Amino acid sequence: MRPFDYEPAGGTEAALAASARHAAPDAPPPQYLAGGTNLLDLMKIGVMHPPALINIGALRGAHGGIEADASGLRLGALAHMAEAAEHPAILSDYPAIAQSLQQAANQQLRNMATLAGNVLQRTRCNYFRDPSWDACNKRRPGSGCAAKEGVNRLLAVLGVSEACIASYPGDFANVLAAFGAEVGLASPEGGSRRIPFEDLHRLPGDTPQIETNLRPGELITDFHVPAGPWTGRSLYLKVRDRASFAFAVASAVVALDLAGGTVREARIGLGGLAAKPWRSHEAEAALRGRRLDESTAQEAAEAAFAGAVTHGENDFKPELGRRTLVRALLEAAEMEV
């Protein structure tokens, strides 16, 4: 009853052209439909009203592969979460990536959902997801934020703004951020570009409704995770209220290049705690060149949450986040690689 155009695209060019064709100045942008596990949900609950869906399932041939070589790991945007979670090279050489995917959603969803779709999933803030709430700056710019004085236990403490405290809910994207991945983009104007994954998502600032730096119609084609001596000694630790099928209350990505007990290089990400997929350069810097032990791990954790802002129910999250990171660091140091 909410009409929208539906167009299957036979290839990348066709998808980009369709997106351009369906774009209109005063309407919400058309959306690419891949697994649909988040987009269709948001349409059904009345949060998103795209005028057109362009089915890009047929692009899996071109953008669905997974390849690992000496330079790193190339992940096709349309590879399914389950395929990446079970890929032998990822399991052995990038365990944090495999774990972040294994611990997300459930098997049925992982079989459907694509990597790019997963990266672009939207917040679980209940005030955003239920249009009967008037105040949500992300859904209705300028309307306010009911969450700040409301139920915000699962919402963000890092990267938040006066306008919005929604948390980025995903797991995998935090690993891409921490690992310094790159995103490949194809544009309706015909070109393509590559940007750092950390620049894909935006902080909410005054415009929480704009979540990414994607240009109109741009299509994610792949992710490239550079190889590094830290990827093998890496893990994803997800702390959640129940044992499976739950979003993170807090999570940490840790990848370490250790020499003896000393950190040559660290890659650190955080999930369930921040407004966007989060890399903590502060925590990495705090560890670089230092011996990893309980006290340096704690210092890194303090550095990671120095800028945390809380709103009542989520007052515990900086402490939980610190503990999660310390635990992840110490567990990563113990890994046999």
Next chain:
Amino acid sequence: MPDGTQTMIGQPALRIDGRAKLTGRARYASDEVVPNPAHAFLVTSSIARGRIRGFHLDQARAVPGVLDILTHENVGGEAEKPKPMAGGDTTSTLESDRVWHDGQIIAVVVADSFEAAREAAHKVRVDYEAERPSATFGSPGAEEEVRKAGEHKDYHVGDAEAAFAAAPFKVDARYGTPTQHHNPIELFTTTCVWNGSKLTVYEPSQFVYGLRGNLAQQLHIEPGDIHVISRYVGGAFGSRGGITARTAWIAIAARRLGRPVRLVPTRDQGFTIVTYRAETRHHIQLGATSDGRLTALRHEGWEVTSRPSQYNVSGTETTARVYACPNILTKVNIVHADRNTPGFMRAPPETPYMFPLEVAMDELAVALGMDPVELRRVNDTMRDPATGLEYSSRSLMECYDQAGARFGWKSRDPAPRSMRDGDWLVGWGCASAAYPANIGPAAVRVTLTPEGRARVQIAAHDIGTGAYTVLAITAAERLGLPIEHVTVELGGSELPAAGLAAGSSHTAGICNAVAKACEEIRQKLALAAVVTNDGALSGQDASALVLREGALRSPAGAKEDLRAALSRVTGGVLEVYAENIPQGLPRESIGKAYAGQMSMSRGHSRQDATTYTFGAQFVEVRVHSRTGEVRVPRAVGAFAAGTIVNPLTAHSQCIGGMIWGIGAALHEATEIDPNAARYVNDNLSEYLIPVNADVPQVEAILVPERDDRVNPLGIKGLGEIGIVGMNAAVCNAVWHATGRRIRELPIRIEDLL
């Protein structure tokens, strides 16, 4: 009835309706085929308190396919408010412009398709005159009052205050439990079909006669003109016991249109258009001697309800009588907020009230330096301390001993933080479970054919519990037939009346009625067989004859096959209608069941004895020493519930209750926005319940128990008992793991950092 005939009761039997459910032949209420239905979609309020100034319906009416929109302006006078099962008055819906709570039904859109109705409902614009609402305890504007005795009693035995003051060992603590919602998988559907003045209602129900009687009152029509059908119910847990507002409006919508109307509400509407488990607060004071004997028990509770309702569960009626104690004082307060009216939810009084008592008992054991199981043993009693009556049976300590042995409790080091597995702190906890053995009146028609087929007809309810099967088992045993030769018809108000399927009362009520009807059949056949001159049983003692394996048989082995025995009393089939009025209930109670009024003999209110089911529950938790996640790798429960009619479904009931208890202790809570008084996580992705990974090992032991006083078949009921002790057992295990006593549920990561 003759003894020694019980061969099928107590043997595990597969569900007789299992195949129908698995193959999709079982029709749930909204699956029932009705001609050309229109579809309804509810519009619910987005404010929690205020008035409706007006509606803007033009856009909604313009949606193609829209047939009608009901609001207080056009149908407000056509129905009375529904009468809740308890608590007196309740909130209104379309009767007036008043908004009492978030998510209140304020309009019903009817259209040719579900999609059109939904689209139009989203286009209804409402002008509110909003007032600041009160969400819950402590919110500005919430009104507290002492709950007066009436539906529930208070207990005042001895002098609890003086005894507490004088006690050498004490616990004095406050506890809390959250709002919870049933969320049965089948949504709260209603389908109404008029045929002239006759109305048929298809709705999942725990009390079809209650629905009929109450709907008749609301619509000012004859109960006999309403037929309620509810053959299969996809979970209930208390949420389908009383009538709710939606039913009358769907009936009125169908009458206005002259066409059947079907409502399938959404999951989030299920959080506000029916009842829920209200949040509670508690203050407990326990006093004890140095050897652990209780000298004082004071339990005061607070419960949230709606503005107009007095609904409360008063679980002090159970906590006052679990342990021997000479000085008891109980009190309950209700707090009115701008909320919908709460209602029954699995073990309504015991789940929230046994939590504080059983945690306090654990705290007392710690204070005394005593094993928690031994503390229960010292205070075990065969006499109800609140009334002085005997327990008809009580196997609490047998439950502790069997479950404790299975769990390995003996090897527990009582010191907190004494067990560890790597970074995980391990803790063991236990708690008692208690639930009254209730029973309601029931009528039944049993028909026996010469071919040895029987039919049982009773307005019972199978809410997933296995009622179809226990009815078949009882009839098969008492008539001497294989189970597959018994058919059961239930879930309709055209059938003889049975009471509410709630309060763990249903199996006892309906099976005793079937046994009574079968006994009348046996007596008729036996008398006819012995007074004749020409049969094998001629001149025998009629009272000694039994129906077994398709024949009427004497103890010495003489027999007459069923066809011959039946032919002495009828040329056709033998049909018997019987009513079972439980001990202590007046004869009129069956009339009340037909009239749709609840009447139940309660285990704590009988004059002859106190009748309760008991259980003991043990839980192991693991708590991460850094990050505080709590997991439950195993749980063991033992329950003594008198006669177990079908151990297979009984076991399912018990483990289901235990799993729910794990969720209630660790996951479940309906979050309410403190300013708007609106539920926030009203969906199954954000309202967490355990998934498989959360319940790796759950064991239930059914402890044999015989109780000849509770009712003729000795059935005490076990629908609720499985959940009752779990909250406290988990909490006590968390204390043992961490040394942290968390007195508010659910116990979450942030409580353990």
